[in-house]
Amino acid sequence: METVDSAPGRGPVTGTAAAGEDPADPDPTGVGSAGVGPVGTDPAGQEPADGAAPSPRPRGGRRARASMADVARLAGVSSQTVSRVSNGYAGVNEETRRQVLAAMQELGYRPNSAARALKRGEFRTIGVITFSLATTGNVRTLEAIATSAAHEGYAVTLLPVAIPTQDEVRGAFSRLEELAVDAVIVIMEVHLLDAATIQLPPHVQVVVVDSDAGEHYTVVDTDQAGGTRTAVRHLLGLGHRTVWHLAGPEGSFAAQRRTDAWRAALTDAGRVPPELVRGDWSAESGYRAGLELAALDECTAVFAANDQMALGLLRAFHERGRRVPEDVSVIGFDDIPEASSFLPPLTTVHQDFAEVGRRCVAAVLSKMRHDGPERGTTLVPTRLVPRASTAPPPATQARTGG
Amino acid sequence: METVDSAPGRGPVTGTAAAGEDPADPDPTGVGSAGVGPVGTDPAGQEPADGAAPSPRPRGGRRARASMADVARLAGVSSQTVSRVSNGYAGVNEETRRQVLAAMQELGYRPNSAARALKRGEFRTIGVITFSLATTGNVRTLEAIATSAAHEGYAVTLLPVAIPTQDEVRGAFSRLEELAVDAVIVIMEVHLLDAATIQLPPHVQVVVVDSDAGEHYTVVDTDQAGGTRTAVRHLLGLGHRTVWHLAGPEGSFAAQRRTDAWRAALTDAGRVPPELVRGDWSAESGYRAGLELAALDECTAVFAANDQMALGLLRAFHERGRRVPEDVSVIGFDDIPEASSFLPPLTTVHQDFAEVGRRCVAAVLSKMRHDGPERGTTLVPTRLVPRASTAPPPATQARTGG
DNA sequence: GCGTTCGATGTTTGCGTAAACATCGGCTGC
DNA sequence: GCAGCCGATGTTTACGCAAACATCGAACGC
Numbered sequence: 001m002e003t004v005d006s007a008p009g010r011g012p013v014t015g016t017a018a019a020g021e022d023p024a025d026p027d028p029t030g031v032g033s034a035g036v037g038p039v040g041t042d043p044a045g046q047e048p049a050d051g052a053a054p055s056p057r058p059r060g061g062r063r064a065r066a067s068m069a070d071v072a073r074l075a076g077v078s079s080q081t082v083s084r085v086s087n088g089y090a091g092v093n094e095e096t097r098r099q100v101l102a103a104m105q106e107l108g109y110r111p112n113s114a115a116r117a118l119k120r121g122e123f124r125t126i127g128v129i130t131f132s133l134a135t136t137g138n139v140r141t142l143e144a145i146a147t148s149a150a151h152e153g154y155a156v157t158l159l160p161v162a163i164p165t166q167d168e169v170r171g172a173f174s175r176l177e178e179l180a181v182d183a184v185i186v187i188m189e190v191h192l193l194d195a196a197t198i199q200l201p202p203h204v205q206v207v208v209v210d211s212d213a214g215e216h217y218t219v220v221d222t223d224q225a226g227g228t229r230t231a232v233r234h235l236l237g238l239g240h241r242t243v244w245h246l247a248g249p250e251g252s253f254a255a256q257r258r259t260d261a262w263r264a265a266l267t268d269a270g271r272v273p274p275e276l277v278r279g280d281w282s283a284e285s286g287y288r289a290g291l292e293l294a295a296l297d298e299c300t301a302v303f304a305a306n307d308q309m310a311l312g313l314l315r316a317f318h319e320r321g322r323r324v325p326e327d328v329s330v331i332g333f334d335d336i337p338e339a340s341s342f343l344p345p346l347t348t349v350h351q352d353f354a355e356v357g358r359r360c361v362a363a364v365l366s367k368m369r370h371d372g373p374e375r376g377t378t379l380v381p382t383r384l385v386p387r388a389s390t391a392p393p394p395a396t397q398a399r400t401g402g
Numbered sequence: 403m404e405t406v407d408s409a410p411g412r413g414p415v416t417g418t419a420a421a422g423e424d425p426a427d428p429d430p431t432g433v434g435s436a437g438v439g440p441v442g443t444d445p446a447g448q449e450p451a452d453g454a455a456p457s458p459r460p461r462g463g464r465r466a467r468a469s470m471a472d473v474a475r476l477a478g479v480s481s482q483t484v485s486r487v488s489n490g491y492a493g494v495n496e497e498t499r500r501q502v503l504a505a506m507q508e509l510g511y512r513p514n515s516a517a518r519a520l521k522r523g524e525f526r527t528i529g530v531i532t533f534s535l536a537t538t539g540n541v542r543t544l545e546a547i548a549t550s551a552a553h554e555g556y557a558v559t560l561l562p563v564a565i566p567t568q569d570e571v572r573g574a575f576s577r578l579e580e581l582a583v584d585a586v587i588v589i590m591e592v593h594l595l596d597a598a599t600i601q602l603p604p605h606v607q608v609v610v611v612d613s614d615a616g617e618h619y620t621v622v623d624t625d626q627a628g629g630t631r632t633a634v635r636h637l638l639g640l641g642h643r644t645v646w647h648l649a650g651p652e653g654s655f656a657a658q659r660r661t662d663a664w665r666a667a668l669t670d671a672g673r674v675p676p677e678l679v680r681g682d683w684s685a686e687s688g689y690r691a692g693l694e695l696a697a698l699d700e701c702t703a704v705f706a707a708n709d710q711m712a713l714g715l716l717r718a719f720h721e722r723g724r725r726v727p728e729d730v731s732v733i734g735f736d737d738i739p740e741a742s743s744f745l746p747p748l749t750t751v752h753q754d755f756a757e758v759g760r761r762c763v764a765a766v767l768s769k770m771r772h773d774g775p776e777r778g779t780t781l782v783p784t785r786l787v788p789r790a791s792t793a794p795p796p797a798t799q800a801r802t803g804g
Numbered sequence: 805g806c807g808t809t810c811g812a813t814g815t816t817t818g819c820g821t822a823a824a825c826a827t828c829g830g831c832t833g834c
Numbered sequence: 835g836c837a838g839c840c841g842a843t844g845t846t847t848a849c850g851c852a853a854a855c856a857t858c859g860a861a862c863g864c
Contacts, residue, residue, distance in 0.1 A: 067850055078814045083852055093812065110579040114519035115850035118819050123516065123582070125559070133545040134739070143535040146562045155581060156560045157527070160548040177467075178512040179557060180525070180582060283743035312743045337536070341685035341714045343745050469820055480844045485822055495842060517820035520849050 066107035075103035086111055117180065126364060127181035129159045129172050131188050135281060136307075136336045137222075137254075137353060138187050141209055144357020145185060152365055157181055161188075176204060183364040185209065186217075205367040207360050210254050218367060219377040220359045224254055227349040227382030228261035231303050231331045233269075234347070234384055239392045240301040240329065242271040246289050246313065248305040249280045258305045258333065274299070279309045286312020293328075294320035300328055300393040307332035307339045310346055314389070318343070325391035335385050344388035355380045468509035477505035488513055519582065528766060529583035531561045531574050533590050537683065538709075538738045539656075539755060540589050543611060546759020547587060554767060559583055563590075578606060585766040587611065588619075607769040609762050612656050620769060621779040622761045626656055629751040629784030630663035633705050633733045635671075636749070636786055641794045642703035642731065644673040648691050648715065650707040651682045660707045660735065676701070681711045688714020695730075696722035702730055702795040709734035709741045712748055716791070720745070727793035737787050746790035757782045 068086070072079040077100060084092050085100040092100075103109070117123045126149050133139050146156045157179065161172045169188070176184060183205040208217045235243045245262045248255025259276065266273045277292060279285035286309030293299050294317055304310035310332035314324055322328050324344055332339060332348035339346040359378055470488070474481040479502060486494050487502040494502075505511070519525045528551050535541050548558045559581065563574045571590070578586060585607040610619045637645045647664045650657025661678065668675045679694060681687035688711030695701050696719055706712035712734035716726055724730050726746055734741060734750035741748040761780055 068852090069850080079850090080815080080852075081813060083850095084813090087852080091812065096812080112520070112850050113580050113582045114516050114525065115819090116852085117516035117582070118514070118520050118821090118849090119851045119853080121819080125582070133541050139535050139541050142560075143562065146560045147564065150562055150564075158544075158548045158558045158560055160545065160552055162549065162552075177510075178515050180515045180519070180527070283740045287743050308740055308743075311740055315743050315745050315747075318745050338685045338710055338713055338740070341689055341710075341717050343717050343720050345717075470822095471820080481820085482822075482845080483843060485820095486843090489822080493842065498842080514820050517849090518822085520819090520851090521821045521823080523849080 065112070066109045067112070068109075070107055071100065071103045071109045074107060075100045122182050123180040124153060125155045125157050125181045126361070127157045127159050127176060127179060127184045129161060129169070129184060129186045129188060131161050133160075136334055137210075137351065140353035141187055141357045141360070144354040145360055146357075147354075148358045148361035152361060154182075154361070154365075159184075183207075183368055185360045185364055186211075205364055207364045207367070209356060209360060210252075216375065218363050218375055220356055220363055221254075221377065221379060222351045222353075222356060223379040223381050224257040225261035225264075226379070227333060227351070228258045228303070229265045230382065230384045231333065231349050232262055232265035234386070235301040235303065235329055235331060235390060236266075236269055236271070238301075238329065238390060241298075241393070242266060242274055242301070244274050244293060244296075244299050244302045245276055246286060246293075246302055246304040246309050247276055247278050248309075250278070252281075255281075255305055262303055279305070279312070281306055281308060283308045283312040283315075285309060287316045289313065290316025291320065293317075294322045301390070302328060302330050304330065304332050307334045307336045307342075307346060307348055310339075310348070310389075311342055314342055314344075314346075325389050327394055329390040329393070331390055339385075340387060342389070347387045347390040348385050350383040350385045352380050352382070467514070468511045469514065470511075472509055473502065473505045473511045476509060477502045524584050525582040526555060527557045527559050527583045528763070529559045529561050529578060529581060529586045531563060531571070531578075531586060531588045531590065533563050535562075538736055539612075539753065542755035543589055543759045543762070546756040547762055548759075550760045550763035554763060556584075556763070556767075561586075585609070585770055587762045587766055588613075607766055609766045609769070611758060611762060612654075618777065620765050620777055622758055622765055623656075623779065623781060624753045624755075624758060625781040625783050626659040627663035627666075628781070629735060629753070630660045630705070631667045632784065632786045633735065633751050634664055634667035636788070637703040637705065637731055637733060637792060638668075638671055638673070640703075640731065640792060643700075643795070644668060644676055644703070646676050646695060646698075646701050646704045647678055648688060648695075648704055648706040648711050649678055649680045650711075652680070654683075657683075657707055664705055681707070681714070683708055683710060685710045685714040685717075687711060689718045691715065692718025693722065695719075696724045703792075704730065704732050706732060706734050709736045709738045709744075709748060709750055712741075712750070712791075713744055716744055716746075716748075727791050729796055731792040731795070733792055741787075742789060744791070749789045749792040750787050752785040752787045754782050754784070 068079040068082045072082045075082065075096075077096060081092060081096065082100055082104075083089075085097050086104075113123075126145070128142060128145060130138055130142065133142070142156075142158075149156045159172055159176070159179070161168045173184075181204065185207045187209045188211075206217055208219045210221055211217065211219050232243050243262070243266060245259060247259045250256075263273045277289045279289050286304060289309070290313040293302060293313070302310075302313055304313055310330050313330050317324050317328055317330070324330050330346065332346050333351070335348045335350035339348050359380065363378065470481040470484045474484045477484065477498075479498060483494060483498060484502055484506075487499050488506075515525075528547070530544060530547060532540055532544065535544070544558075544560075551558045561574055561578070561581070563570050575586075583606065587609045589611045590613075608619055610621045612623055613619065613621045634645050645664065645668060647661060649661045652658075665675045679691045681691050688706060691711070692715040695704060695715070704712075704715060706715055712732050715732050719726050719730055719732070726732050732748065734748050735753070737750045737752035741750050761782065765780065
């Protein structure tokens with residue numbers, strides 16, 4: 001509902017088809033901008049007003065959409081020439097082209113994507129399989145994918161998987177084959193994507209987000225480890241002895257990697273990783289974890305695996321009288337838009353979801369075009385956003401006299 | 403999704419409905435679960451191992467997908483019979499049906515959706531035009547739409563509009579016509595949907611969310627007015643003299659209606675609506691507004707048009723030493739998951755986005771099937787969620803003695 | 805001047821499916 | 835015992851597009 005983000009200066013998003021360098025006008029009929037061709041306003045059922053064969057094609061009660069043949073007849077050319085114009089092929093006389101375009105506009109002609117797909121064997125559509133749109137990351141990634149895809153002349157079809165079980169996922173993949181997609185991007189914890197049991201449609205390329213399955217698939221992901229290292233070092237740099245960690249749910253690879261990196265960063269710095277606290281990404285779970293952590297006097301710094309849980313931490317600490325950042329520092333992950341309005345504004349690790357989405361699309365298209373298996377992982381870097389929720393530890397706890 | 407449906411004794415399934423109570427295995431080919439049909443594992447290029455005509459169809463380097471004809475050949479029937487089995491039509495001998503199903507499974511047959519769409523003239527796909535996925539509401543609605551649509555055997559294609567100008571929207575609609583969708587749901591501020599200039603594809607049905615364009619379109623929306631009334635009355639009921647309002651951006655109909663309803667609710671109760679404060683849905687804008695409001699001693703209750711802005715209010719009030727709820731009550735709108743973790747937990751108006759999504763799909767499908775114009779607005783009720791951010795006003799300000 | 809080439813255009817064909825129509829037994833009714 | 839009917843199956847056709855191939859005339863080379 002809300003929002004209007006009038007960011008100016010966004011790239012010109014071209015339409016579905018004729019996107020790239022295509023010499024042809026992507027909207028040759030001009031229906032888009034000129035509006036009001038006869039199609040929209042005509043009553044119904046009446047044949048295109050040409051002199052030639054009245055072609056008996058009543059079809060239902062409604063007016064049938066104009067086909068290439070209709071355009072061809074009106075323009076006095078063959079349908080193949082219409083096709084050439086429609087696809088911007090060279091080798092059409094300028095005069096002829098103009099006539100065809102005029103006929104297209106008059107009839108409000110639009111290529112029929114089903115026929116086109118049937119003939120060409122591709123749909124110009126990317127499927128996105130996702131389990132949940134409840135998390136910022138998934139949504140932002142999806143949005144970026146949709147935008148990038150549109151840029152490349154591809155549409156995006158959403159394939160929601162209700163319950164993230166192997167069976168459900170496998171079912172989604174199985175359905176895929178009859179779905180109108182050329183490629184698939186999976187935004188999902190990937191242990192559900194067991195390469196051994198998933199039946200991949202033979203011609204469909206797959207790219208996975210949030211996974212370590214780089215050996216089997218092409219993976220694009222945020223540099224979880226790098227971001228985590230940055231977060232941990234930030235806190236250590238402020239003088240904290242060590243850093244507690246509020247982890248994401250067990251099943252999540254993203255959570256797993258953040259946890260691993262947290263532990264590694266501490267160990268590398270010669271610190272002892274405290275016991276892990278686990279949440280489920282939700283603010284509520286962060287709150288519960290915060291109540292536990294608030295009881296620990298020696299806990300002066302917490303790295304939450306996402307911003308929502310950090311929010312819960314803030315509330316719990318507040319309730320328990322632990323001041324942030326004076327008594328405890330809290331750092332999050334994601335940099336959701338609200339993070340700057342938390343109490344206090346949250347220091348966090350910014351993820352570039354837009355870039356992740358863009359690279360997903362780039363990867364999947366490249367796979368389609370070169371047809372190479374191209375496995376491996378692409379990592380998108382993160383950025384530390386220092387705000388007000390982190391500070392040096394209280395004097396008594398400080399390792400250095402910060 | 404749709405697909406092969408071997409339901410015995412089923413009436414001739416007219417597509418769509420097939421989903422729900424269907425007793426038949428939705429995936430009779432078993433490719434999904436049994437896995438490893440020859441399709442996935444075969445090298446390439448080799449014809450189905452049947453005795454009959456070797457049919458010269460090498461096609462590219464890759465193995466072509468099995469078509470109905472392939473299945474028919476293997477099963478020793480005509481392709482029409484395969485079609486009948488595939489679509490669950492009655493009038494196929496049980497024995498024959500079994501053979502066909504076996505052949506399908508062996509070849510890993512999947513109906514080709516492009517061909518199907520071409521023949522049937524429908525795509526079984528709903529397009530969703532949305533401007534932004536930055537807001538909870540849009541996302542949750544989208545998710546619900548996707549889920550409901552899947553339930554009905556429809557896929558959902560995302561049509562992002564980069565910049566919400568008339569031109570962009572019109573462009574999206576124009577592109578629509580060649581896109582593979584049967585219907586469209588628009589999640590968008592609808593003044594951009596000027597019925598006069600938008601060229602609607604003739605056969606595409608439209609449902610709009612967040613709009614007052616009920617005269618021109620079918621609209622499904624949250625009962626903004628009702629929710630707002632509830633919020634305002636809640637605050638008045640606590641004893642506040644009047645209620646300030648932090649409104650959403652000017653362009654938004656949702657914001658407009660919340661504002662109107664707020665004013666009406668106050669007037670109806672004989673109170674004087676204070677001056678309006680405007681935000682842009684973001685927490686940041688809420689913060690800025692909060693700084694202003696914090697300066698007003700007489701301001702004891704604020705109704706924020708969404709939860710994010712309420713979050714900003716909380717931060718501003720906190721910074722200025724205005725306690726919530728002791729000094730000021732704050733109520734939000736949406737009930738985002740984080741709202742319960744704000745400081746203090748936010749009293750807010752819960753929106754049932756899932757229901758909105760469901761009704762959108764229901765409405766659009768009903769329009770498609772009955773072909774009726776069916777304009778008008780469907781409202782989904784809201785629910786007040788009382789938490790800790792609202793309380794009676796401070797004694798000096800109270801109208802009634804608390 | 806005649807064969808060649810090339811640009812512009814037309815014709816044929818087939819993608820995979822499913823509606824419409826055709827066929828072909830056997831069974832019912834009288 | 836035969837007309838008629840019905841269930842089961844096959845055959846034809848067309849959906850709209852675009853690749854492949856065909857045609858046709860003009861410009862070109864020698």
